[in-house]
Amino acid sequence: MCADQPPLRTEGLSKLTGAERFVDDLAIEGCLWGMTARSPLPRGKIREIRYGNGVDWSEFVVVDHNDIPGPNQIRLLELDQPVLASDQIRHIHEAVVLVAHPSREMCRRAVDQIEIIIDPEPGIFDFRVTPREDQIQHGTDNVLSDLGICKGDVEAALASADHVIEGVYETGAQEHVYIENQGMAAWVDGDVIVVQGSMQCPYYVLNSLTHALDRDESKIRVVQAPTGGGFGGKEDYPSNLAIHAALLAMKAKQPVKIIYDRSEDMAATTKRHPARVRHRTGVTSDGRLVAQDIEMVIDAGAYITLSPVVLSRGIIHAGGPYACDNVRISGRAMLTNSVPYGAFRGFGAPQSLFALERHLDVIARQLGIDPVEIRRRNLVRDGQSTATGQVINDGTDRIELLELAVAQSGYTQKQAAHTEFNASSQFMRRGIGLATFFHGGGFTGSGEDYLKSKLHVLGKPDGSIEILAASTEMGQGAQTIFISLASNRLGLEHSDVVVATPDTFRVPNSGPTVASRTAMVVGRLIERACDDLRKQCGLKDDARGESVRHAIRQWHVTHPGETLLGRAQYERPPHVQWDEKTYKGDAYGTFAWGTYVAEVEIDLRTYQCRVLDFHAVQEVGTVLNETLATGQIQGGVVQGIGWALLEECVMEQGAFKNCQLTNYIIPTAQDVPTIHVTFLENPYEHGGGGSKGIGELPMDGPAPAILNAIADALGIEPNRIPLTPERLMEHVLDDHAC
Amino acid sequence: MTMPADQTQIEVPFTLNGSEIVVRVEPSERLLDTLRYHLAMTGTKEGCGEGECGACTVNMNGLPVNSCLVPTYQARGAEIETIESVQHGSVHPLHSTGATQCGACTPGVVMSAMWLLKNRDKLDTHTVRELMAGNLCRCTGYDGIVNGVESALGLGSDE
Incomplete structure (x- = not known):
């Protein structure tokens, strides 16, 4: 296949x-x-661990915290989470003891024979309430992270606004x-420990292994196996699992595999952070935002994991893609005794954007303005700025994007059709709703500067190349x-290019596979490493195709036995200026923009809600491969x-009860x-092939668009997801009772 | 992985992808494990282990079943077809519509699709979306799968 067609x-x-x-x-x-x-x-507190006599323990390899060569800590942002609990228990399903045996069934029996006796202490399970003295487990208030954004004078703007409209919105955990x-x-x-498995971030796994095993990274090799979906769930947890597997293998002096079954995976690994977001918004009578006062609180669970950065992305997106001169956003991540929450597609932004987009419809309805019109009036235009003061100047017409979504979905015609349908149907109600939103690509703020991602392109003696990332x-x-x-x-055939298996003995650290950064940030490194390869072969920048293959082959003739590497390392685009102390400036190099429209139908006998039609319109820079x-x-x-x-995590005492x-x-x-x-395509010059981040954007829009459609259909203002049939029924009945 | 030799093991003859075989297994062993760990045919994947996700779908006497719910002894005398029996050429329609992303649900999706191709009469009473609802996919949002199946069936798009 030729290079110009996407493979x-x-x-x-x-x-x-x-x-x-x-x-x-x-x-x-x-x-x-x-x-x-x-x-x-x-x-x-762990008082005692009893090993029952239902199995012959001499057949098993057993590992506990005493077998950890280095510090009993999982190195991520902080060091607060132990590899295996030694004394203090902070959440249910916390790993305490590991066993290995040739038979999986015998492992199950052995785990059943291990009784962990604990002297209980009072836990805290509601992140929205102030902890009691005996529930404090971090600092003086269980606040793991506390962040703020401030622009203009919110109090003055609220005092002079025509209307001040308040709302509280909640989102549940998601598996x-x-x-x-x-x-x-x-x-x-x-003398090398090899770890191979399902993961998004091989160098995160390596970084945690060198710490807990107290070994140099030349003595630990991490290899990614084909990974059957991640969505953020394989960003941090694989580090825990890798250390566990390595500890067992070292003690057994035999290979060990740990494969979670579905129930263990759902019960013990991370989920999306539950969140509560309060809005107090000053608006003019014609629906212009003059002040946004926003407070976001997330449930971090029992350890810090990635919560501070989830919170950071959450608050940066909380003000939305709107121009408002006075914005105050505060965010807190609260420790609870729930299984730790972690990365999940969108990383805090879906939670804060749900609240904002739902709130905007509440405002529109109170002012008697159509939800499309209030967005038209407030969407950020080039030259205006976001909550962090990031001036948007990318040439994307966000109003055009909104109008396109409205036209394609038949929004206006459907509104009229629904009025007629709802008047004539006894039990069925239809509605339409939308959300406008944005998603910053790549790590937040200075994150990419700290990562300093590296990538190599290897030129092989036969003239083909291999991408090392x-x-x-x-x-x-x-x-x-x-x-x-x-x-x-390089003008090569697709068959001239292979991608190396991510293996820390072979590939440089191109950073974690997260934050919608891979095509945009790492893709740009590929282009620059290709340019460097061409330069090393003595070629001009416009050399393509056979001349490149030929030059690579020739290089090997004149440099026998040597390695030809094109290299690239991340460089911050010159326009990006961020102050992480004040949370002011360019939070991201660029944003992708979206408007999503959902049409729903609710059956008032069952309270089941069906999505009848869905239109997703977005600007993501250049689309590199339309099918993908x-x-x-x-x-x-x-x-x-x-x-x-649909997706409700029923939590009891920090445990996921419906973990199947x-x-x-x-x-x-x-x-x-x-x-x-x-x-819509508007190339981003610092993204690979002109791309912006795409992976997380589609998680931000659906929930608010759907709830806005339900609000439209039923004349209620639901503020919490998941809006299961049971919860919708309560909402409708409560509303009628008032 | 090794299995502990045990007096209680039973012999189960069945036809696997057209070849007659006999396996010796524990009475409680799942067909999924026999295929994967006994016969090293790892194309069939485990997703949930409780018959909800369909990742382990194989065809048993012409019907799609969740192999995690089938004790191997029940396969005695049966015709079992797994993903390994599928010709590469026949999956092209699914490839071109983006029916696979991470690939973990995919073998099950393909086995359900192969069943549907041989049982087109089901389309008289059910939609493709209904007939494919036994296979959970977390990546594609299903359009790639539905479009691929419709293309393989020679039908128009889902629009």
Whole structure:
């Protein structure tokens, strides 16, 4: 296939025929199964661990905190989370003891024989309330992170506004439900410990292993296995699992695999942070925003994990894509004794944007303005600034994007049709709603500066090239995009380019595969590394195709046995200025923009809500591969539909009670309509191939668009998701009772 | 992975992808595990282990079943077809519409699609979306799958 046409997914055929080997599919000689014994209570002190006599313990390898060579800490942002609890328990299902045995069934029996006796202490499970003295476990108030944004004079603007409208909005936890559960294998190879498994971020895993095992990174090798979905769920947790597998393998002196089953995965690994967002908004009578006073609180769970950065992205997006001169946003991440929450597609922004977009409709209805019109009046125009004072000047016409979504969805015609339908139908009600939003691509603020991502392009003696990067394929299409970008840059055939397996012994650290950064940030590194490769071969910048292949072959003739590497390292685009102390400036190099429209139908007998039609219109820079990009948007939208209507994590004492797919309901093909996807393209010069981040954007819009449609259909103002039929029924009945 | 040898093991003969075989398994062993860990046919994936997600779908006597819910002894004398029996050429329609992303649900999706291709009469009473609702996918949002199946069936798009 020629370079100008985007290729089909490179590993697609292997996946469609079942040939792709995930970690659970790898045949490893002499491999044991590993399994985890966990805390039965959410908080307390371990008094004793009893090993029952139902199994012959001499057959098992058993690991506890005493077997950890280095500090008993999982190194991430902070060091507060232990690898294996030694004394203090902070959440239910906390890992305490590991066992390994040739039989998985025997591991299950052994775990059943381990009794962890705990002297209970009072836990805290509601992040919205002030903790009692005996519930304090961090600082003086359980606040793990406290952030703020300030622009203009909010109090003065509120005092002089025509109207001040308040609202409180809540979002629940969400489980990732990647179809491949978490899994990791580890073995000892000479003086090197090898870890291979399902992960988004090989260098995060390496960084945690060097710390807990107290070994140099030349003695630890981390290899990504094909990864069956991540969505953020395989950003931080694989580090825990990798250390566990390595500890067992070191003690057993045999390979060990730990593969979670669905229930353990759902019970013990991270989920989306629950959040509560308060809005107090000053508006003029014609619907212009003059003051936004916003408070966002998230439930962090029992350890810090990634919560401060989730909170950061959450508050930066909380003011939305609107021009408002006076904005105050405060954010807090609260410790509770729930299983720690972590990264999930959108990373705090879906929570704060849900609140904002729902609140905007509440304001519109109170002022008697159409929801489209209030957005038209407030959308940020070029030259105006966001809450952090980031001046937007990208040439994207956000009003045009809004109008396109309104036109394509038939918004106005449907409003009229619904009025007629609702008047004539006894039990069915229809409504339409929309959300306008944005999503910053790449790490927030100075994050990319700290990462300093590196990437290499290897020129091989036969004239082909190999991309060496730690960025992982997990279904989003990174590998295919990488091949496209390199072949386009050098005028090569797709078959001239391969992408190396992410293996920390072979690839440089191109950063974690998160934050919608891979095509945009790492893709740009590929182009620059290709340019560097060309330069090293003595070629001009416009050399393409056979001249490049020829020059690579010639280089090897004149440099026998040497390695030809084109190199690139992240450089901050000159226009980006960020002050992390004051939270002012360019929070992101660029934003992707979206307007989503949802049409719903509610059955007043069952309170079931169906999404009848969905239109997703967005500007994401250059679309690098239409099939893959469309799939990213459709998949994200359907996760958003699930989060809005179906996916309820029932939490009791910090435990996920419905941790199985029988009663944690994600959408099936039958539950969702066709997702109509439209792209506007405005190339971003600092993104790979002109791309902006795309992966997380589609998680932001669906929930508010759907709830706004329900509000339109029923004349109620729901403020909490998931809006399950039970909750919708209560809402409607309560409303009628008033 | 090794299985502990046990006196209680039973012999189960069945036809796997057209070949007659006999396996010796524990009475409680799942067909999914027999395929994956006994016969090293790892194309069939485990998603939930309780018959909800469809990732482990195989065809048993011509019907799609969740192999995590089938004790291997129930396969005695049965015709079992797994993803390994699928010809590469027949998955092209699914490839071109973006029916696979992460690939973990995909073998199950393909097995359901193969069943549907042989049972077109089901379309008289059900939609493709209804007939594919036994396979959970967390990546695609289903349009890529539905479009691919419709294309394989020679139908128009879902619009």
